[in-house]
Amino acid sequence: MLLSAEHRKMVPSAFDDISFDLCKRRGDVILMSADLAHYCDMYQVTRDLPDQYVEVGMAEQNQVGVAAGLAKAGFVPITSTFGSYASRRCFDQMVICMGTSKKTGICLAFTPGITSPAPIHHQGTEDLGMLRAVPHATVIDPMDVTDFAQALDLACDLPGLVYMRGHRGATPSLLDPARFKFELGKTYPLREGRGIGVISCGHASQWALEASDILAEQGVDHSLLHVPTIKPVNEQEIVEYCFAHDEIVTVENHQVSTGLGGLVSEITSKIGRAPRITRIGVPDTWAPGGSLGHIRQHFGLDPAALAGRIAGVAA
Numbered sequence: 527m528l529l530s531a532e533h534r535k536m537v538p539s540a541f542d543d544i545s546f547d548l549c550k551r552r553g554d555v556i557l558m559s560a561d562l563a564h565y566c567d568m569y570q571v572t573r574d575l576p577d578q579y580v581e582v583g584m585a586e587q588n589q590v591g592v593a594a595g596l597a598k599a600g601f602v603p604i605t606s607t608f609g610s611y612a613s614r615r616c617f618d619q620m621v622i623c624m625g626t627s628k629k630t631g632i633c634l635a636f637t638p639g640i641t642s643p644a645p646i647h648h649q650g651t652e653d654l655g656m657l658r659a660v661p662h663a664t665v666i667d668p669m670d671v672t673d674f675a676q677a678l679d680l681a682c683d684l685p686g687l688v689y690m691r692g693h694r695g696a697t698p699s700l701l702d703p704a705r706f707k708f709e710l711g712k713t714y715p716l717r718e719g720r721g722i723g724v725i726s727c728g729h730a731s732q733w734a735l736e737a738s739d740i741l742a743e744q745g746v747d748h749s750l751l752h753v754p755t756i757k758p759v760n761e762q763e764i765v766e767y768c769f770a771h772d773e774i775v776t777v778e779n780h781q782v783s784t785g786l787g788g789l790v791s792e793i794t795s796k797i798g799r800a801p802r803i804t805r806i807g808v809p810d811t812w813a814p815g816g817s818l819g820h821i822r823q824h825f826g827l828d829p830a831a832l833a834g835r836i837a838g839v840a841a
Contacts, residue, residue: 655784723771
């Protein structure tokens with residue numbers, strides 16, 4: 527399912543091509559921005575398909591309300607902003623305007639978790655937990671350009687609120703598009719093994735792959751499972767994976783509470799006697815500002831530190 531090392535690459539401004547291709551194929555899709563179009567890699571649609579683009583200005587909450595109106599008029603609106611704004615600032619509008627409707631409304635959250643270089647107010651590390659709590663909402667956290675493009679395609683035909691974390695700038699191409707097919711709720715094994723089972727999502731699946739390479743060199747028996755759909759998820763697949771391992775480690779670009787680790791813990795607790803689950807992510811503190819590499823190192827999420835923490839659970 528993974529591309530071989532020599533075929534992996536970074537795709538510049540990936541969402542620009544993803545959004546333009548989608549809008550060319552579907553005339554009912556309306557791309558929206560709150561004065562952040564170029565910061566979220568939207569160039570071609572704004573220039574070449576102006577009838578499928580709506581700019582609401584620096585008003586994220588209003589953007590969601592306008593999107594809900596467009597949905598009622600028969601369009602498929604895709605709002606876009608930074609993750610901290612999409613979740614915290616627009617939460618009430620998402621719940622009331624989109625969450626209670628059966629009309630498709632997609633909210634894209636860029637620079638999610640600790641991927642923003644700005645501190646505190648831009649670090650949206652609690653969004654997955656917030657949106658998991660909204661009845662009937664769909665929550666997706668893709669890992670690369672292939673995952674992202676396929677998930678967004680599928681989201682356009684889902685009823686109700688869809689909250690999806692996005693990738694901006696240079697985005698890695700890691701999954702083989704010839705073998706990978708995004709299906710809502712499905713989980714994807716990226717590495718096979720026994721011993722330690724590592725479960726990840728979104729950007730953290732990239733980090734887990736980096737750590738996995740180190741673990742493989744060290745001879746640490748492990749496997750890796752990518753879970754792009756946070757809600758709804760195939761619980762049986764999670765259960766089968768967890769009970770096939772001695773230890774489970776969840777890795778996420780999110781607070782260690784309420785996100786992926788919380789989801790896995792909730793699922794396995796229904797059965798009992800599950801393997802121990804160690805949750806790795808952002809602890810109960812504010813993230814510092816700076817480069818992603820700096821923030822990852824600060825939280826022990828850089829490749830070497832993450833590999834050491836995963837290997838350490840079996841000690």
